[in-house]
Amino acid sequence: MTHLGIILLQNNGLLPWQEAMGTFFTEGGMIVVGTWIAAGLTLFMFSFVYKDNPFFRFGEHLYLGISAGYLMSLYFFNNMKPKFFYPLMPFLDASGDSTLNLWVIIPGILGLFIIFRLIPGWGWLSRITFAFYIGGFTGISFPKVLNGLLLPQFYATMQSIPWQVNSLDSAVLLLNSLVLFVGALSVLVYFFFSMEHRGFIGGVSRVGIYTLMIAFGASFGYTIMARISLLIGRMQFLMFDWIGDEIVARIGSLFHGG
Amino acid sequence: MEKVQKPSFIERFLQLDRRIIYTLVALAVAIPLLFPLGLPIKVTPEVQSVYDMIEDLPEGSNILMSADFDPASMPELYPMMKSVMRHIIRKHHKLAITVLWPNGPNLVAQCIEELKQEYPEWTNTVDYVFLGYQVGGAIVIISVGDSFSGTFPKDYYGESTDGMPIIKEFNQLGQADYMVMFEAGNSGDWWIVYGTEVHDVPVGGGVTAVVAPMYYPYLQAKQLNGIIGGLKGAAEYEKLTDVPALATSAMDSQSMVHALIFVAIVLANIFALMLVGQKRRQAREEM
Secondary structure, X not given: OXXXXXXXXXXXXXXXXXXXXXXXXXXXXXXXXXXXXXXXXHHHHHHHHOOOOHHHHHXXXXXXXXXXXXXXXXXXXXXXXXXXXXXXXXXXXXXXXXOOOHHHHHHHHHHHHHHHHHOOOOOOHHHHHHHHHHHHHHHHHHHHHHHHHHHHHHHHXXXXXXXOOOOXXXXXXXHHHHHHHHHHHHHHHHOOOOOOOOHHHHHHHHHHHHHHHHHHXXXXXXXXXXXXXXXXXXXHHHHHHHHHHHHHHHHHHHHHOO | OOOOOOOOHHHHHHOOOHHHHHHHHHHHHHHHHHOOXXXXXXXXXXXXXXXXXXXXXXXXXXXXXXXXOOHHHHHHHHHHHHHHHHHHHHOOOEEEEEEOOOOOHHHHHHHHHHHHHXXXXXXXXXXXXXXXXXOOOXXXXXXXXXXXXXXXXXXXXXXXXXXXXXXXXXXXHHHOOEEEEEEOOOHHHHHHHHHHHHHOOOEEEEEOOOOHHHHHHHHHOOOOOEEEEHHXXXXXHHHHHOOOOHHHHXXXXXXXXXHHHHHHHHHHHHHHHHHHHHHHXXXXXXX
């Protein structure tokens, strides 16, 4: 016991293993460990491009589990605790900022009804909550969506076509306006199912299909750009954060003859 | 015994093992990171508009930023958010930051920490307030129309927002002179419909490439004053602020992969047409 007491005195109250762990669990140490874990998990996920394997599945399940746990704790500590439990039981709030507010019982009960969906025979109660939520939100949304989305988009589509061309810019503007005019009308005709798509209507709806295909093509191009950006992000992490800037620069200089 | 016909070169090309394509894509990404090509980056008008708006506002203007993304979109949106935030700091504007995605706050906190090392004089609660995440989506946006301090009683760091120097002057969405939103999904629609259109606040959007086509109609309708689209947009903003960083270094890789995919699509279509011709010829000969 005396020996232990001397060790504790010498190490500021820490046992030798605690001191060693303290050195390891410094901010810098944790960054190194975190980087290695992230790099390992990245490689686990990349291994799927070869074929499905247990490493990939481990990484996938780990991500799902951590995300679910993180979100649950976030919702509890950011919302349930300060907005439901503290107003009901202000003495739990150490800061003393909370006051008793029994009105929170109503949303609390409505929220509880949603969980009742998991209990056979009690699921119908959740319909009350959904009816309240959908009804309320539709009422709030309707005027705002009309004024903020539908009408401005209508106005932007119903622009007069600038026929006068006296410069390259005005020619581009005219072309854009014509594309918008023909594209919007032909797509609307394509989605007009009350008339048979034959003759003139059939021709216009075919133009609508081409317009949609060009739009999907543009969207596909952007999607490729986005996915490649994610790959580049991971590659940058593996090459610069994990392997290290210096080593990558040295490899580069070998081939540059530097 | 029937003679087994060997697949032609065209057939073998069209049935190329996907792992070869993956390897080529990986090389097209990695090689330019090792040996940068320094391909030129041209600034597009929609990115320039966002830059000009922040640049032309008088010093000390109020800017609201919403970072509605998570680590899955970090490679695209983080570099542009950092560039825009750096620009705002340089212009000495007041900045309030909100997050509508639960996994987003840590990324904003990291960005703030990195920028505080560049600009140590940039002061929390005075020059900026990081309001953090609040659940509710569109409801949060409607609520910040009334007050930030009511919607976010505490900031990300747990400090009470009520009484903060910045909040005394900038406590409502309507008091913002400009808003910049970084979007990986449709939260931007909510900001426009429930927020900026209602309070008549000009807004610019930094968006992932996947959702960029969804936001272009807002640009056409002048509901957005500009769009920073994907990694390319981020690189353009880095060029405008004269601080080349992650997005700029990634553009060579991006261009190389696009070229590779372009060549692959063109070759695959040419070979597919040639295969059709080959089969027609074979069918004619057998008749």
